[in-house]
Amino acid sequence: MIELFDVTRRFGDETAVDRISLRVERGEFCVLVGTSGCGKSTTLRMINRLIEHSEGEIHLDGQPIRDFQEDQLRRRIGYAIQSTGLFPHWTVGRNIGLVPRLLQWSGSRIQERVEALMDLLGLPPEFAHKYPHQLSGGQAQRVGVARALAADPEILLMDEPFGALDPITRQTLQGELRDLQARLGKTIVFVTHDMDEALTLADRLVVMHEGRIVQQGRPTELLRAPANDFVASLLGGDDRGLKEAALIRVEERMLPVAPEAEGMPMVRRHATVNQALSLMLWHHTRHLLVVDEDDSPVGQLSLDVLMHKARHE
Amino acid sequence: MSRDARPNRVLVSLMSLGLLTWLGLDALSVAPNRLVQGTPLSPVEALGWMVTLLGAMFMACVVWLAWRPSSARLWTALGLVTGLLVAMPLWLSGAVVAVLDPDMPQARVGIGPGLWVLLFLWLLVLVELRIRLRLRRVWVWSLLLFVIAIWGMALSQWLTPLALVQEYQARSEQFLEAVLYHLALVGAAVGASLLIGLGMALAMRRFDGLRRLGFGVLNSLQTIPSLALFGLLLAPLAWLGNQVQWLGALGVSGIGWAPAWLALVAYSLLPMVRNTYVALEGVDPGVIESARGMGMSPVQVFFQVRLPLALPVMLEGIRITTVQAIGLTAVAALIGAGGLGTFIFQGLGQAAMDLVLLGALPIIAMALVADALLGALAERMRRREAA
Amino acid sequence: MSEVAIQGSEGGNRRSRWRFIVPLIWLAALLMLAVGMTTLEPLFRLLEPDLRQVIYVRESFLVLLGQHVLMVAVAALLATCVGVGAAVAVTRAAGRDFMPMVAQLASIGQTFPPVAVLALAVPVLGFGTVPVIVALVLYGLLPIVRNTLAGLQGVSAEVLEAARGMGMTPRQVLLQVELPLAAPVILAGIRTSVTINVATAALGATVGASNLGDPIISGIVNGNTPYIIQGAVMIGLLALAVDSLFERLQPRVPGQASDGQAANG
Numbered sequence: 034m035i036e037l038f039d040v041t042r043r044f045g046d047e048t049a050v051d052r053i054s055l056r057v058e059r060g061e062f063c064v065l066v067g068t069s070g071c072g073k074s075t076t077l078r079m080i081n082r083l084i085e086h087s088e089g090e091i092h093l094d095g096q097p098i099r100d101f102q103e104d105q106l107r108r109r110i111g112y113a114i115q116s117t118g119l120f121p122h123w124t125v126g127r128n129i130g131l132v133p134r135l136l137q138w139s140g141s142r143i144q145e146r147v148e149a150l151m152d153l154l155g156l157p158p159e160f161a162h163k164y165p166h167q168l169s170g171g172q173a174q175r176v177g178v179a180r181a182l183a184a185d186p187e188i189l190l191m192d193e194p195f196g197a198l199d200p201i202t203r204q205t206l207q208g209e210l211r212d213l214q215a216r217l218g219k220t221i222v223f224v225t226h227d228m229d230e231a232l233t234l235a236d237r238l239v240v241m242h243e244g245r246i247v248q249q250g251r252p253t254e255l256l257r258a259p260a261n262d263f264v265a266s267l268l269g270g271d272d273r274g275l276k277e278a279a280l281i282r283v284e285e286r287m288l289p290v291a292p293e294a295e296g297m298p299m300v301r302r303h304a305t306v307n308q309a310l311s312l313m314l315w316h317h318t319r320h321l322l323v324v325d326e327d328d329s330p331v332g333q334l335s336l337d338v339l340m341h342k343a344r345h346e
Numbered sequence: 347m348s349r350d351a352r353p354n355r356v357l358v359s360l361m362s363l364g365l366l367t368w369l370g371l372d373a374l375s376v377a378p379n380r381l382v383q384g385t386p387l388s389p390v391e392a393l394g395w396m397v398t399l400l401g402a403m404f405m406a407c408v409v410w411l412a413w414r415p416s417s418a419r420l421w422t423a424l425g426l427v428t429g430l431l432v433a434m435p436l437w438l439s440g441a442v443v444a445v446l447d448p449d450m451p452q453a454r455v456g457i458g459p460g461l462w463v464l465l466f467l468w469l470l471v472l473v474e475l476r477i478r479l480r481l482r483r484v485w486v487w488s489l490l491l492f493v494i495a496i497w498g499m500a501l502s503q504w505l506t507p508l509a510l511v512q513e514y515q516a517r518s519e520q521f522l523e524a525v526l527y528h529l530a531l532v533g534a535a536v537g538a539s540l541l542i543g544l545g546m547a548l549a550m551r552r553f554d555g556l557r558r559l560g561f562g563v564l565n566s567l568q569t570i571p572s573l574a575l576f577g578l579l580l581a582p583l584a585w586l587g588n589q590v591q592w593l594g595a596l597g598v599s600g601i602g603w604a605p606a607w608l609a610l611v612a613y614s615l616l617p618m619v620r621n622t623y624v625a626l627e628g629v630d631p632g633v634i635e636s637a638r639g640m641g642m643s644p645v646q647v648f649f650q651v652r653l654p655l656a657l658p659v660m661l662e663g664i665r666i667t668t669v670q671a672i673g674l675t676a677v678a679a680l681i682g683a684g685g686l687g688t689f690i691f692q693g694l695g696q697a698a699m700d701l702v703l704l705g706a707l708p709i710i711a712m713a714l715v716a717d718a719l720l721g722a723l724a725e726r727m728r729r730r731e732a733a
Numbered sequence: 734m735s736e737v738a739i740q741g742s743e744g745g746n747r748r749s750r751w752r753f754i755v756p757l758i759w760l761a762a763l764l765m766l767a768v769g770m771t772t773l774e775p776l777f778r779l780l781e782p783d784l785r786q787v788i789y790v791r792e793s794f795l796v797l798l799g800q801h802v803l804m805v806a807v808a809a810l811l812a813t814c815v816g817v818g819a820a821v822a823v824t825r826a827a828g829r830d831f832m833p834m835v836a837q838l839a840s841i842g843q844t845f846p847p848v849a850v851l852a853l854a855v856p857v858l859g860f861g862t863v864p865v866i867v868a869l870v871l872y873g874l875l876p877i878v879r880n881t882l883a884g885l886q887g888v889s890a891e892v893l894e895a896a897r898g899m900g901m902t903p904r905q906v907l908l909q910v911e912l913p914l915a916a917p918v919i920l921a922g923i924r925t926s927v928t929i930n931v932a933t934a935a936l937g938a939t940v941g942a943s944n945l946g947d948p949i950i951s952g953i954v955n956g957n958t959p960y961i962i963q964g965a966v967m968i969g970l971l972a973l974a975v976d977s978l979f980e981r982l983q984p985r986v987p988g989q990a991s992d993g994q995a996a997n998g
Contacts, residue, residue: 083898107900118895122913132899180899190898355830459857470834473841477833569976570969571932577949577965581780581958601953673846677936680953690852694939699856706852710845717844 034059035080035188035220040089042075049075051244052089057237059187060218062211066231067241067267073224076241077190080222081110093188108132111181111189111219115196117173119165125151125176126161132184150179153213171202178210182217191223195230207233228268232256232276240264252280278307286339287323287332294333297322302331309334356474357412357423364467365405368398371460374438376445377509379452380698386458392441401437404430408471417479424475427468431493434461435500442507454509456700483722509700521689525708528685531603531678532671535610539667542611543618550623557623564616572609572677579605580681606683610674614667621663625656658728665720672713676705752981759974766970767794770963777959787959789948794967801944801971804862804937805930808869813923815870816877821907824885832882839879847872847933855940865937872933873926880922884915916984924979931972935964945971 035057042050050072057063065073078084080091082103091098098106119128129150130143138146151158154175165173174194181189195203207230214221225231231238232252239249248260256277259265269276284302298316300309302323309321319336374392375384389398408426411419442455476486505511514521550557567575583605587593629652637651679687689705692698770788777787822828823835851868858864888911896906912919938946945968952960 081898083894104900104902107898109900112895112898114891114895114898116889116891118889118891118893118898120892120896120910120914131901135900135905356834462857470838473837474834477837566973566976569928569972571935571972573932573935573946573949574965574968574972577952577961578969580961580965584958669844669846673848676846676848680939680950687848690848691939694852694855697860702852702855706849710849713844713846713849714841 034092034094035222036092036095037076037080038090038092040076040079040086040091042072042079042084043087048244050079050086053241053244053246055239055246055249057220057222059220062214062221062223062234062236063239064223064225064231064235064237065239065241066225066228067247069226071241072244073226073241074192077192077222077224080188081107081112081190083107104135108135108184109186109188111184111186113174113177113181113189113191113194115193117165117177117194119173119176119180121165123164124161125156125163125165125168128165128176129161129179129183131180132186136184138184146183150182153182154179155209170198171206174198174206182219187220189219189221191221193225194223196225196227203230210234229276229279232268232280240267253277256280275307275310278310279305281306283309283321283323283334284332287334288338290322290330290333294320294322294330297333299324299328300334301325306339310336310339352415354412354415354420354474354478357415357471358409360467360471360474361405361409361412364464364471365402365409367460367463367467368401368405371463372458373460374441374445374458375456377454377456378450380454380509380512384454384456387445389460392445393437397437397440401430401433404433415478420475420479424472424479427471427475428489428493431465431468431472432496434465435497435505438508439500439504442505446507453507454512455507456509483718487718510703513698513700513704521704524684524686524688524705528672528675528687528709528712531606531610531675531683531685532668535607535614535671535675536664536668538607539611539614539618540664543615543622543663546615546619547622547626550619551626560619561616564619567612568616572613572674573680575609575612576605576678576681579608583608601682603683605681606675606678609678610671613674614671617666617670618663621666622656622660625659625663626652628659629655655731658724658731661720661724661727665717665724668716668720669713672709672716676709753978756974756978756981759970759977763798763967763970763974764795766967767798770794777962780962781957781959784957784959786957789951789960789963791951792943792947794945794963797943797945797947798967798971800862800942801931801934801946801968804866804869804934804942804944805927805975808866808873808930808934809923809927811866811870812873812877812926816874816922816926817881817919819874820878820881820885821912824882825903835878836882839875839882842872842875843879845872847929848936851933851936851940860941862937862942865934865940865942869930869933869937873930876925876929877919877922880925881915881919884918884922885911887918888914920979920983924976924983927975927979928972931968931975935968 035055037053037055039052039054040050041048041052053072053076055063055076065076067073075084079086080093080098082098093101093106093109101109119125120131123131126147129147133143133146147161148158151160156172156175156179160168160172160176165176168176177194178191181191195206198206211234213219223231223234235252237249238252238255240247240255242263248255248264255264256268256273259268259273265273282302283300283304283306286306287302297320298312298318300312300321300323302325312321313319313336321334322330323332323334325331368389371388372386373389374387376387377384389401404426408423411423411426438457438461445455446453472486472489475481501508501511506515546560550560570578580601584601587604633651633655634647637647642650675683675685676687676690679685679691686705686709690702690709691705693701693703693705774788781787819835823832850872851865854864854868854871858867892910892914893906896910901909934942934944935946935949938944938950945964948960948964949968952958952962952964
């Protein structure tokens with residue numbers, strides 16, 4: 034659990050972060066989002082003391098972070114950044130094993146851990162001998178995440194880790210990170226300026242502006258009730274309806290299959306509602322047949338039901 | 347920014363060191379004639395307590411100013427340091443009068459280690475102040491010119507008993523000749539290597555094999571110590587001078603200008619070719635492409651686009667080459683090539699240290715001036731290109 | 734996955750044992766010449782039939798070579814320790830104030846011709862081997878300081894951020910990340926320094942240091958061409974041997990340009 038109480042950070046006369054308070058529960062996926070220069074990265078870096086806070090207190094599981102020695106604190110917290118920061122003179126295997134080695138684990142234990150992590154992140158074992166420059170952007174970022182997870186930290190800090198990747202790789206890695214978090218139950222604080230990424234990943238969405246927290250809550254809460262025009266426009270303005278639809282799976286809204294559904298255009302059950310809407314527009318239809326992986330029908334989706342649900346939610 | 351309350355530790359330590367040097371090291375040495383080792387004198391022994399303390403106070407003042415630096419305080423410090431640099435020749439002039447016995451016309455005064463160290467430290471202070479105050483280069487140079495002018499005046503008017511000046515006066519014509527000869531040799535070597543270097547760089551761009559071979563050979567050449575290369579050229583050139591009449595008549599022989607010039611050209615080629623090659627290769631391909639797209643012929647592209655754009659980097663090569671050649675020409679004096687190096691080696695042979703200085707100081711000055719001028723020229727070109 | 738992947742970066746730059754063959758050939762030629770110079774007497778006699786003496790005998794070439802190498806090695810060792818130390822010191826938080834001045838000094842200083850530095854050392858320090866070594870150290874410092882600074886500043890900010898973020902101590906960051914990544918550029922600086930010093934040490938013969946410069950100076954003074962050639966060939970071979978040794982030692986950081994000369998200027 035991470036708690037920030039009235040935390041402020043000044044650089045000279047500039048106030049980069051202004052009295053923010055935040056509480057990230059154990060196992061929660063918290064995303065800090067905002068325009069560049071809003072203080073989100075500074076906030077993240079104050080948690081592992083790469084930047085010291087000027088005022089207020091930051092607690093880790095109820096204990097002020099200044100009680101820990103800096104290096105010891107950072108070894109307990111995973112950290113991944115946009116450019117990966119992999120050491121170019123070390124192999125992938127050695128890079129991943131960095132923190133365990135700092136913690137003086139035994140050689141064989143590090144070895145096992147590295148193998149397990151590479152498996153977890155879908156990196157082929159032979160990659161252990163490669164050097165970072167031999168990897169693609171997506172692979173390097175997987176290694177970066179593996180390195181951050183190496184010593185099995187309870188908390189993971191991520192600073193725009195997918196910012197430099199192409200859209201397709203980014204989406205894949207977002208999905209994998211979500212699954213990973215669901216499986217490992219890590220507490221994650223994630224910084225991004227990409228609102229779609231933030232909406233997809235967040236349990237708790239924290240919108241920052243000019244060093245302050247403007248609004249925080251579940252993504253759907255923010256979409257439904259933005260605190261002001263700034264949050265509304267950041268969340269997509271008039272596109273918010275579709276953004277919200279992107280958070281809902283088709284299977285959550287489908288009805289049992291009716292006989293007349295035969296021959297309707299098909300949509301997969303794991304697709305999102307905004308994809309379903311797109312299909313409806315494309316096929317000029319109000320009804321879709323919901324199918325599972327092997328194209329066997331599992332339900333049907335109708336525009337009227339979507340409208341009805343949306344109105345009453 | 348200037349409200350920085352932290353002490354400027356660089357200035358404080360440099361000036362404290364200066365203070366210690368002033369109070370602790372010998373400033374002068376007095377010798378009854380050229381051959382005898384001088385007796386060292388401290389500043390106090392030379393001009394008394396009052397003047398020494400005055401100097402110390404100036405320096406302490408700079409330390410105090412640097413303790414809590416602000417823009418105004420640093421400007422004041424700059425003024426004080428300039429004052430100190432100007433005061434030194436004046437102090438020397440006074441000291442010379444005070445310590446010399448008028449009955450001994452042969453007596454001469456040497457500048458002691460204390461003053462050399464002080465000069466060095468004060469110049470470092472100037473460098474630091476230039477960085478902190480973000481002074482333009484022109485500014486610093488005019489300041490230095492002013493200081494040098496004062497020094498020149500003092501040296502020619504009042505400092506004749508200084509050993510350095512005496513060495514100069516004993517051979518003032520030779521000195522001028524040596525300076526000119528030194529410059530001529532450097533100019534001839536740099537000029538020749540510029541022409542050959544440009545040709546080689548052009549050829550290397552065309553033929554890949556030649557590029558690898560050329561850089562390999564030039565790299566090895568650069569590695570061979572100058573003294574050795576001069577020596578190795580000696581025998582073949584002597585033979586050539588003896589065998590071929592007209593070469594001998596031109597003055598080609600094992601010693602003299604011929605081996606010196608050849609070796610200088612050989613050393614100059616690597617930096618010249620490397621920079622020219624990199625300069626020509628480094629021109630933005632987009633610019634070349636668009637020039638071609640506009641319908642310029644290859645010759646036009648080269649002379650109107652590629653070469654002008656490459657000039658600043660080529661100039662960098664000329665700068666490195668020139669500075670290097672100024673130093674190497676000094677070594678060439680060993681094989682009878684003349685120039686300022688002659689004084690250095692004569693001085694070393696006779697254990698006359700001020701004669702060594704008479705050779706070494708102008709060489710250093712030449713190298714610094716060449717470096718500054720060519721550097722400024724390259725920077726100017728680059729800026730005009732960027733504009 | 735084998736142990737190597739985790740244990741070290743050696744895997745990537747393991748090179749063939751033949752890579753030292755070229756410096757070894759130079760070295761062998763050098764030693765053979767140092768030992769067997771006298772057997773070449775007929776050759777030199779051919780060149781100068783009238784001279785009484787055509788082989789330099791005041792000191793054996795082996796001793797001269799040893800003294801030359803020793804001077805350069807001592808100077809290089811001192812210059813490396815001081816130079817790398819100074820550059821590391823001014824890139825730490827505590828010494829950062831001194832950085833601009835040290836950087837300026839290192840670049841201005843390289844404008845000074847080595848001969849002039851050697852000449853200036855004599856009035857201050859006197860004649861002999863020790864003053865020459867001091868001058869070599871002083872002059873040799875500059876390229877090392879400059880390249881070490883360039884190397885350390887060349888380490889990407891992201892890598893340093895990651896290193897700190899992972900919980901490495903400042904000392905671990907320096908020893909395991911910064912210095913290894915800067916190593917190629919630092920070594921290029923040491924190479925430049927040593928190359929200059931092999932040459933400058935030879936000039937030391939004019940101020941009373943005894944080394945391979947001796948035969949040359951003595952040959953010039955006495956008009957004995959064979960002496961000059963003997964000294965010149967030995968020094969040339971030494972320089973080539975040292976340089977090619979450094980070239981083979983040049984470490985390569987995977988994925989970075991291997992041109993360690995970049996910061997040479």
